Amino acid sequence: MEQILIRNLPEGTKAILRQRAAEHDSSIEAEARAILAAGLAVDTPTLVDLISMRADADVDFEP
Numbered sequence: 001m002e003q004i005l006i007r008n009l010p011e012g013t014k015a016i017l018r019q020r021a022a023e024h025d026s027s028i029e030a031e032a033r034a035i036l037a038a039g040l041a042v043d044t045p046t047l048v049d050l051i052s053m054r055a056d057a058d059v060d061f062e063p
Contacts (some may be wrong), residue, residue, distance in 0.1 A: 001058075 014028070021031035 017028045017031050017035075020035075021028045024031060024034075026034075
């Protein structure tokens with residue numbers, strides 16, 4: 001599993017994440033992960049992207 005550290009968030013971002021997490025009964029980290037995943041879901045990886053990934057990358061392929 002990969003990890004990132006995001007610095008210099010705009011003022012109030014953490015408070016908004018905390019509020020959304022409470023609304024979804026989840027943690028701030030889980031809420032941020034869901035938002036990132038949803039934002040990136042619109043970008044479909046190309047065959048070149050998939051071929052150039054590390055061999056141990058966790059990729060789900062649809063049938």
